[in-house]
Structure formats: C-alpha cells, structure tokens
Amino acid sequence: MAFLKVVPLEEALEVIESFPLERRVEKVPLEETLGRVLAEDVVSPIDVPPFDRATVDGYAVRAEDTFMASESEPVKLKVIGEINAGDTPTVELKPGESVYISTGAPLPKNADAVIQFEDVDREGDEVIIYKPAYPGLGVMKRGTDIPSGKLLLRAGTRLGFKETALLSAIGFSEVKVFRKPRVAVISTGNEVVLPGTELRYGQIYDINGRAIADAVRELGGEAVFLGIAKDDKDSLKELILKGVECCDIIILSGGASGGIRDLTSSIIGELGKVYIHGIAIQPGKPTIIGLIDGKPIFGLPGYPTSCLTNFTLLVAPLLRKLLGRESEVRKVKKRLAHKVFSVKGRMQFLPVKVEGENAVPILKGSGAVTSFIDADGFIEVHENVEILDGGEEVEVTFFG
Amino acid sequence: MAFLKVVPLEEALEVIESFPLERRVEKVPLEETLGRVLAEDVVSPIDVPPFDRATVDGYAVRAEDTFMASESEPVKLKVIGEINAGDTPTVELKPGESVYISTGAPLPKNADAVIQFEDVDREGDEVIIYKPAYPGLGVMKRGTDIPSGKLLLRAGTRLGFKETALLSAIGFSEVKVFRKPRVAVISTGNEVVLPGTELRYGQIYDINGRAIADAVRELGGEAVFLGIAKDDKDSLKELILKGVECCDIIILSGGASGGIRDLTSSIIGELGKVYIHGIAIQPGKPTIIGLIDGKPIFGLPGYPTSCLTNFTLLVAPLLRKLLGRESEVRKVKKRLAHKVFSVKGRMQFLPVKVEGENAVPILKGSGAVTSFIDADGFIEVHENVEILDGGEEVEVTFFG
Structure with a gap:
C-alpha cells in the first residue's frame, strides 16, 4: 500500500x-411516503373541488330568480328534486325551479347559489325565499381551492402530513421520491x-x-x-x-x-x-x-x-x-460561552452544547462517551487560530 | 339519542x-428504539471504561519506576510481554518491568501509566525511558467516562442516535419504551x-x-x-x-x-x-x-x-x-402580522403561517385544502374578543 x-x-x-x-428515484405508495423527499414537481391534474359544490344544506337556485325577493314579497320556487353528497345529478334548473341540496353535493346545471334551509320556508313542493341570493352564495366553485395545472409541491420537499394530505386531495396514490x-x-x-x-x-x-x-x-x-x-x-x-x-x-x-x-x-x-x-x-x-x-x-x-x-x-x-435534502439547515450562529485554546496548524472541531444564544464548549477529550452525549454539535477553529475568546460569534454544526 | x-x-x-x-410500556430491542420514548430511568450498570485502558500505543509501566529518568540517565525496564486491545491480561508488573501495550488494551496489574512508543527506545527486551511518567499518563481510568450507578437518561426522553449509542455503551440490548x-x-x-x-x-x-x-x-x-x-x-x-x-x-x-x-x-x-x-x-x-x-x-x-x-x-x-411526550413544546409566541376580526361569543381558532417573528393569518375559509397547507398552526381568539390588532402578541399552536 x-x-x-x-x-x-x-x-x-x-x-x-x-x-x-x-x-x-422510486415510486412509492402514498401511505408510505411520510418523511420521504419528493423527487418530482407535483402539478395538480384536477380542479379541487372538481365541481361547483354546496357548502351548506339548503336549496340550489338560479340567483337571478331571487333578486326580487323581500320579506314582504317573498319569491316562491318549485322544488323539483334533491341532491345529496356523492350523487351524480342529471337535473337541470329551469327558471322558477330549485332543488334541495346537501353540503358537499354538486350543484345542478344552471344553479349558481345555495340558500341555507334555515333562511327559507318550505311549503309542499315550494320553497319560499325572503331575500335575494347573490351568485356564488353557499357555493364553492370548481377549482377555487386548487385549479388544475397548478404547481403544488416542488421536488426536494420533505413530505409531512400536510403534504401527503395534499397529494391525496389531488388523487395521487403513488409518488416519486428519492x-x-x-x-x-x-x-x-x-x-x-x-x-x-x-x-x-x-x-x-x-x-x-x-x-x-x-x-x-x-x-x-x-x-x-x-x-x-x-x-x-x-x-x-x-x-x-x-x-x-x-x-x-x-x-x-x-x-x-x-x-x-x-x-x-x-x-x-x-x-x-x-x-x-x-x-x-x-x-x-x-x-x-x-x-x-x-x-x-x-x-x-x-x-x-x-x-x-x-x-x-x-x-x-x-x-x-x-436524499435530496441538501438545503436543510444544520448550522446556527451562536456566541462562544468562554475562551478556548486550540492547536495552531491544524483545523480543529470542538464539541459544543447549545444553550440559548451560547455555544458551550464540552472539554472532556475525544475518548469520553459523555462528550458526544452532552454536545449538540461542534464549532470549527481555523488552523491559524490559537485562541477563541468568550463572546465571539461561532457557527455550530449539529451532529448528523 | x-x-x-x-x-x-x-x-x-x-x-x-x-x-x-x-x-x-414495552421492551424493545435497542436497534428498534430510535425515535421512541424511554419509559424507565436508565442507570449505568457498569463502569465505562470497565477497566484502566491505554489511550496510546506504548509501554505500560509503574510510574514510580520512571521518576528518576532523564535524557542523560535514562531508566531501562524489562519488557516482559505484550497486551493488545481485547486481550485479558494475567501479567503483573514487578518493579523494573513493563509490557508493550496497544491503545484500548487493559493495563496489567500494578501498571499506572503508558508511555508512547515514540518517546522511548527499545533495545532487545528492554525499553529505554528518558523522562518521568506521572501516574495516569496515557491511561483512561476505569469509570472516568461513566461511573457505575450514574443516572444517565430519564423516563420521558426521546431516543435519538446519541441516546441509543449511550445505551449501547452501557450494554443495553433492550429498552423499556412507551x-x-x-x-x-x-x-x-x-x-x-x-x-x-x-x-x-x-x-x-x-x-x-x-x-x-x-x-x-x-x-x-x-x-x-x-x-x-x-x-x-x-x-x-x-x-x-x-x-x-x-x-x-x-x-x-x-x-x-x-x-x-x-x-x-x-x-x-x-x-x-x-x-x-x-x-x-x-x-x-x-x-x-x-x-x-x-x-x-x-x-x-x-x-x-x-x-x-x-x-x-x-x-x-x-x-x-x-407516548410520554407531553413536555414537547408545540407552541410559540409571535406577533400578529395584521388585524383580524373574529366572532364574539365563540372561541375561535384562526390558521396562521409563521414567518420570522410574525404569525400571518390564512384567511381562505375552512373549506379550502390550501388553508391548512399554507398554515403552520393556529392562534386562539377568545370568545369575548372581536378584533385582534396587527402587532399583538399571539400564541401559535402548531398542527399535530
């Protein structure tokens, strides 16, 4: 040798x-990605919500049908059906019509507002409306939360529970991670x-x-x-x-x-x-x-x-x-708690413990197990430095 | 109901x-405890190191035999054997004797110092010593790192790699965790x-x-x-x-x-x-x-x-x-980035994002997926408060 x-x-x-x-890079089932690092930019393939969605339980209406409504002269609309969350409605509102709709359900065609059931009266197959509804009332419009094509997460993102939930929201069952x-x-x-x-x-x-x-x-x-x-x-x-x-x-x-x-x-x-x-x-x-x-x-x-x-x-x-985690910060600036001496001519790394704004040197010798247990990381002392004074700014690199 | x-x-x-x-509480093999929380106080059952240990390669001596050594009148000791790391020595030093010893090896009986081989000369079965060795030179005494009986880790400690390494150092192959x-x-x-x-x-x-x-x-x-x-x-x-x-x-x-x-x-x-x-x-x-x-x-x-x-x-x-993790800090004090309005009569939790010293309210409505993605946590607005001013101190609770 x-x-x-x-x-x-x-x-x-x-x-x-x-x-x-x-x-x-490998493709991993979404349920196994917690803590992993994303290897691809993620763009939403869908609108969220994917349809105009009722945000209250009540009556889906054409807002313009209600513009003249008042306490003294309420508007009556015919209730032609009911739509529940999860339904795939085929019904279409004609002027003067409404449907009963539950929160989370897709609006019927031509409807643009949902009036809470607490704000109206129901009489047989008619709903009685006492004030105008504006277009968009009680509705979460398709894509307002996440529009299709939006860049949501960048490669290099560490996936926490918020990110895995977001990936679930846009339908990803597998994800490319490092x-x-x-x-x-x-x-x-x-x-x-x-x-x-x-x-x-x-x-x-x-x-x-x-x-x-x-x-x-x-x-x-x-x-x-x-x-x-x-x-x-x-x-x-x-x-x-x-x-x-x-x-x-x-x-x-x-x-x-x-x-x-x-x-x-x-x-x-x-x-x-x-x-x-x-x-x-x-x-x-x-x-x-x-x-x-x-x-x-x-x-x-x-x-x-x-x-x-x-x-x-x-x-x-x-x-x-x-692992695609280069950008993670592993260093922090602190003040040296007290003076330390170093050996000139060789770059030296001193174990320190971080206490508030201070870096406290752990001076037990490299053979001691306790020196690495007590220390959070180390500071670098340049080869041409012999003394570092207490109070000097030092950069602590955390172990690991 | x-x-x-x-x-x-x-x-x-x-x-x-x-x-x-x-x-x-369950007992888990040490290699599976990373990230778990300790369910018992850990007291060291052994001295670390468990014996007086050479910290350099050289000659184990009775220090008193060297007290008279000088450049002009060196002391000669008889080398009666060799001890390597991992050996179980049976040899015992009598006055005038020494053994060759390698770093990490246990000192022979009666030896109390190790002189580096660079500092001596060897001639046949004799080692020539030019200056006195003090007791303890080149030796890590039994128990100086961790004495037997010392409380090392408390129940409730989250086990990182430093803690699992410490448990390994004192011979634990299984640990009680929550x-x-x-x-x-x-x-x-x-x-x-x-x-x-x-x-x-x-x-x-x-x-x-x-x-x-x-x-x-x-x-x-x-x-x-x-x-x-x-x-x-x-x-x-x-x-x-x-x-x-x-x-x-x-x-x-x-x-x-x-x-x-x-x-x-x-x-x-x-x-x-x-x-x-x-x-x-x-x-x-x-x-x-x-x-x-x-x-x-x-x-x-x-x-x-x-x-x-x-x-x-x-x-x-x-x-x-x-999980025994109650003590972990999940809250942080910040300044509200701008004024927000709340509803009187109900305790309200507003999602916020932490940016430096500020808590920035995320006002997208609870229906939006993006509001929890953009937020780091929430602040509490008391039921009798209607307005929180920008700059006010708020406590942010992180999600999770």
Missing part, C-alpha cells in the same frame, strides 16, 4: 463530491462486543455501530449494521465485501488500534482504491476514504465524538445529497 | 382527561373516494384520512387507516367496530353532510356512550367525543383545516400523554 499524504478537509470533500453516486441510500455500518476492534453480551475483562461495548446506524436512519437513509470485525484481514475483508454487496455506501469505525487503519486501507487498496488516508483535521487525522466497485467506503476514527464529527463532516453531506 | 348541549373546550378536555387510558398507541382512522362521506380511483362527477378525493393517519404517525403513534364509510348506519357501524377491535383510539372525520354526525352519535350511543356532542369553538362545533369498550372515539369535522385543528386540540394531547 502506497502511503498517502494527509490532505486538507476541502480536498477530502472534493474527492467525495467526485464520487460517481447518483440520486435514484430512494433511501443503503449504508453498511461496520464496527471494528478485538476489544469491542455487542451490547447484551457479558463483558470479559478487557472488552468494551460497541458505541459507534449504533450511533452511526441510527444517525443514518435519522437522516432518512437505510442502515444495515453488519456487526463487529476483528483486527484481522479475513474478518475485515469479509464484512467489507458484504457491505459492498448489500449497500451503496460502507462505513467502518475504527477500534482503538492503529493496526485496523492500515488493514482497512490495504483491503480497500486491494478491492478498489484508497483516495484519502488522513485528513488535516482534529479529530479526523486517521480517516480513510476509498471506493470499491463505485461504492464509497469510509474508515472513521474509533472515539465516538471523533467518529460522529467525521461522519457529520464527510458522510452526512453525501447522504443528504442522495 | 338524547341531544347534548354544546360545551366549552375546557369541559371537552376534562372529559378526555378522565378517560381510562393508561400509558403502556407502547405506540394504535389509532384507527376512518373517513366518511358518500362523496369521498380514495386517491388512485377515477373520480365520478360529484365525488372528491379523501384528504382527512391521510392527514390524520400521517399526523398520528408523526406524533409517534401507529395509524390504521380503515377506509371510507358511507353515509349509512351499516357501513359506519362496521368500520367503528373494526376500529374498536384493532385499536386503542378511533378517529372519524366527517363527510360534508350533517347526517353522518347524527348517525355517528347514535352508533356510539348504541355501542357505548356519547360524552360530548358539540364544542363551543370555531371550527369544531360538530365534534363528537365518546367511549366504546373503554376506547375513546372522536368524530371530527369534515373540512380539512377544521379537522386538523380539532385533532390538534383534542386528540394530539391524548396521544402525547400516552
């Missing part, structure tokens, strides 16, 4: 950007075991597998946790090949040992190509990025906070791109 | 509060049909079924959409009984016709008890609340915005209670 130099973050991001992954990228998640380390097993002395429970798999799922991707690879070539290679077979992206997170890094790198080199072996950021120096069969593979650091920081910086933007 | 009087909102909420529903309430969703109306079918003249596509089912799912509940009941007793009764059988809560949303309301009410009266038939709010006057076999049943208005407003006011708090 040729040694690669440690590169700046920008170069790593350019490499990832250049990977040949494409957003894929396919969920499938991400293989592999933990590594001879000392790492799955929760639920008894710990032998010297062993620790896996953290990164769960963190990365669930972070992928929270982003909207599909995670396939493949288990824990031991620090040997066969075990690592087996799981990497499984990942390449089942998934679009493969993420390994290192055990503590540096040996895994070299093994991972040599296996990727054997099966595909290593593009990045080390990034000039803290944490993240040991991060590996490669490609096998056109599928990106990431080797992330073992310490949970470092792992999650590098996932957020490198993998999450790729997932968001595949 | 006895006619019930229209009651104030508070009374309706008290009735719902009195319903005999209880939060239920059971998802199952909600039966029924649409009604002779004129209402499912999307995907051809519209006959006089028909419209269902909106509320999708809106309510997906709002329930967004809240964290399980929705079972049972279809569309016709305006006849048999059809309604059949679906209501199905709902009572499969679910904890039943939600009907009215077609346009008032007849369904009476039918629903009489069926609930027959199978159980009607508690509320009409609430003094706008929209929501026709809302029905009852109980069948101890299961709450809600008859919500047919217009989508009215339906969603009443769902938010009446059903969502109940679901949140069952």
Whole structure:
C-alpha cells in the first residue's frame, strides 16, 4: 500500500463530491411516503373541488330568480328534486325551479347559489325565499381551492402530513421520491462486543455501530449494521465485501488500534482504491476514504465524538445529497460561552452544547462517551487560530 | 339519542382527561428504539471504561519506576510481554518491568501509566525511558467516562442516535419504551373516494384520512387507516367496530353532510356512550367525543383545516400523554402580522403561517385544502374578543 499524504478537509470533500453516486428515484405508495423527499414537481391534474359544490344544506337556485325577493314579497320556487353528497345529478334548473341540496353535493346545471334551509320556508313542493341570493352564495366553485395545472409541491420537499394530505386531495396514490441510500455500518476492534453480551475483562461495548446506524436512519437513509470485525484481514475483508454487496455506501469505525487503519486501507487498496488516508483535521487525522466497485467506503476514527464529527463532516453531506435534502439547515450562529485554546496548524472541531444564544464548549477529550452525549454539535477553529475568546460569534454544526 | 348541549373546550378536555387510558410500556430491542420514548430511568450498570485502558500505543509501566529518568540517565525496564486491545491480561508488573501495550488494551496489574512508543527506545527486551511518567499518563481510568450507578437518561426522553449509542455503551440490548398507541382512522362521506380511483362527477378525493393517519404517525403513534364509510348506519357501524377491535383510539372525520354526525352519535350511543356532542369553538362545533369498550372515539369535522385543528386540540394531547411526550413544546409566541376580526361569543381558532417573528393569518375559509397547507398552526381568539390588532402578541399552536 502506497502511503498517502494527509490532505486538507476541502480536498477530502472534493474527492467525495467526485464520487460517481447518483440520486435514484422510486415510486412509492402514498401511505408510505411520510418523511420521504419528493423527487418530482407535483402539478395538480384536477380542479379541487372538481365541481361547483354546496357548502351548506339548503336549496340550489338560479340567483337571478331571487333578486326580487323581500320579506314582504317573498319569491316562491318549485322544488323539483334533491341532491345529496356523492350523487351524480342529471337535473337541470329551469327558471322558477330549485332543488334541495346537501353540503358537499354538486350543484345542478344552471344553479349558481345555495340558500341555507334555515333562511327559507318550505311549503309542499315550494320553497319560499325572503331575500335575494347573490351568485356564488353557499357555493364553492370548481377549482377555487386548487385549479388544475397548478404547481403544488416542488421536488426536494420533505413530505409531512400536510403534504401527503395534499397529494391525496389531488388523487395521487403513488409518488416519486428519492430512494433511501443503503449504508453498511461496520464496527471494528478485538476489544469491542455487542451490547447484551457479558463483558470479559478487557472488552468494551460497541458505541459507534449504533450511533452511526441510527444517525443514518435519522437522516432518512437505510442502515444495515453488519456487526463487529476483528483486527484481522479475513474478518475485515469479509464484512467489507458484504457491505459492498448489500449497500451503496460502507462505513467502518475504527477500534482503538492503529493496526485496523492500515488493514482497512490495504483491503480497500486491494478491492478498489484508497483516495484519502488522513485528513488535516482534529479529530479526523486517521480517516480513510476509498471506493470499491463505485461504492464509497469510509474508515472513521474509533472515539465516538471523533467518529460522529467525521461522519457529520464527510458522510452526512453525501447522504443528504442522495436524499435530496441538501438545503436543510444544520448550522446556527451562536456566541462562544468562554475562551478556548486550540492547536495552531491544524483545523480543529470542538464539541459544543447549545444553550440559548451560547455555544458551550464540552472539554472532556475525544475518548469520553459523555462528550458526544452532552454536545449538540461542534464549532470549527481555523488552523491559524490559537485562541477563541468568550463572546465571539461561532457557527455550530449539529451532529448528523 | 338524547341531544347534548354544546360545551366549552375546557369541559371537552376534562372529559378526555378522565378517560381510562393508561400509558403502556414495552421492551424493545435497542436497534428498534430510535425515535421512541424511554419509559424507565436508565442507570449505568457498569463502569465505562470497565477497566484502566491505554489511550496510546506504548509501554505500560509503574510510574514510580520512571521518576528518576532523564535524557542523560535514562531508566531501562524489562519488557516482559505484550497486551493488545481485547486481550485479558494475567501479567503483573514487578518493579523494573513493563509490557508493550496497544491503545484500548487493559493495563496489567500494578501498571499506572503508558508511555508512547515514540518517546522511548527499545533495545532487545528492554525499553529505554528518558523522562518521568506521572501516574495516569496515557491511561483512561476505569469509570472516568461513566461511573457505575450514574443516572444517565430519564423516563420521558426521546431516543435519538446519541441516546441509543449511550445505551449501547452501557450494554443495553433492550429498552423499556412507551407502547405506540394504535389509532384507527376512518373517513366518511358518500362523496369521498380514495386517491388512485377515477373520480365520478360529484365525488372528491379523501384528504382527512391521510392527514390524520400521517399526523398520528408523526406524533409517534401507529395509524390504521380503515377506509371510507358511507353515509349509512351499516357501513359506519362496521368500520367503528373494526376500529374498536384493532385499536386503542378511533378517529372519524366527517363527510360534508350533517347526517353522518347524527348517525355517528347514535352508533356510539348504541355501542357505548356519547360524552360530548358539540364544542363551543370555531371550527369544531360538530365534534363528537365518546367511549366504546373503554376506547375513546372522536368524530371530527369534515373540512380539512377544521379537522386538523380539532385533532390538534383534542386528540394530539391524548396521544402525547400516552407516548410520554407531553413536555414537547408545540407552541410559540409571535406577533400578529395584521388585524383580524373574529366572532364574539365563540372561541375561535384562526390558521396562521409563521414567518420570522410574525404569525400571518390564512384567511381562505375552512373549506379550502390550501388553508391548512399554507398554515403552520393556529392562534386562539377568545370568545369575548372581536378584533385582534396587527402587532399583538399571539400564541401559535402548531398542527399535530
């Protein structure tokens, strides 16, 4: 394996950007689209409502027939029928005629107003009207809510319950959404075991597998946790090949040992190509990025906070791109709660907790599980900055 | 059916509060808990790390053996073995001894420091040390990250990827979470049909079924959409009984016709008890609340915005209670963008859109699908208020 130099973050991001992954689209039944991202602009194929619709229970009339009505000289119209919601009326109003109509029912031909039954009297087959109805009274006109041809939703919209309801309103039973990228998640380390097993002395429970798999799922991707690879070539290679077979992206997170890094790198080199072996950021120096069969593979650091920081910086933007969610804001400007010191010469990412308008640095060291639990995200400290003062404006990137 | 009087909102909420529903708890495998709500306080059963752990690759030593070391008079220690991550060491250091140790490995007995291999020289079975190591150098002490017995997460916490990772870190493979309430969703109306079918003249596509089912799912509940009941007793009764059988809560949303309301009410009266038939709010006057076999049943208005407003006011708090999510903030204070008029004598809920610091009223009428699509939630206008001025502070309740 040729040694690669440690590169700046920008170069790593350019490499990832250049990977040949494409957003894929799939058609999904409407009832399964909640939370998915629309892959097509949606234009209404119909008018909503699709017909002039009564908005009250009462009498459908030709408004002009009522223009002369008054308390002292009411107008009498003949009631020639009844239309209920769901009916397909064939009746047509001639001058002097009306029909009884219920809310939601389509108006008969030539009717242009519906007078509430509370406002009229009924005598046999006649309705007695005491004041004029204007055209449109008690009517929701065809297409006034949504006209056919109107652009309703744009590709890239995340579908909440309001959007799925809107799609239902215009008759969509299937929708094109972006396919969920499938991400293989592999933990590594001879000392790492799955929760639920008894710990032998010297062993620790896996953290990164769960963190990365669930972070992928929270982003909207599909995670396939493949288990824990031991620090040997066969075990690592087996799981990497499984990942390449089942998934679009493969993420390994290192055990503590540096040996895994070299093994991972040599296996990727054997099966595909290593593009990045080390990034000039803290944490993240040991991060590996490669490609096998056109599928990106990431080797992330073992310490949970470092792992999650590098996932957020490198993998999450790729997932968001595949999911059509690039535009979602994951950053917020805050004031640094107190002074922090950084190491000059390397871009550094410090975990912080957001408290009101403040970003409070979490200074527990990358090895602590609690530092990523207490933190909401991280701030970037440029490589030529040694001190950030309390009160300075900083940009917080949320994890995930 | 006895006619019930229209009651104030508070009374309706008290009735719902009195319903005999209880939060239920279930044990779920950790990998299925993302997004669920914790039903138990979680106390760490173990120290993390569970042993004194090397944080660098190097030599484990008794620090006191190195106190005299200097560049000119280095200390030589005998290397009596090697410990790798995942090993269960049995070796014990005697004065003058050390072992080679890799990052993540447990320290041998009597060792209290690890010196990085870059800082020493190795000659045969001896390591040459040029400066003193202090106790704790290169070591993460047992329990420093999470001590056994520490309260880590409280019941009521929504589990994100950070929390599931923390649970994994302390060895939990199963977690107690609140059971998802199952909600039966029924649409009604002779004129209402499912999307995907051809519209006959006089028909419209269902909106509320999708809106309510997906709002329930967004809240964290399980929705079972049972279809569309016709305006006849048999059809309604059949679906209501199905709902009572499969679910904890039943939600009907009215077609346009008032007849369904009476039918629903009489069926609930027959199978159980009607508690509320009409609430003094706008929209929501026709809302029905009852109980069948101890299961709450809600008859919500047919217009989508009215339906969603009443769902938010009446059903969502109940679901949140069952899900252990009462504490989640669903309200925000904003300034009204412009003057609005209201009807005195009835509590009114106006749909609004949140734009920066403003709440912009959406004045399209409750019949419009677009009014609930454009709105984020609603504001409450008290029954003795006729005019709300632009710039006034209002509280926006988000839909859902």
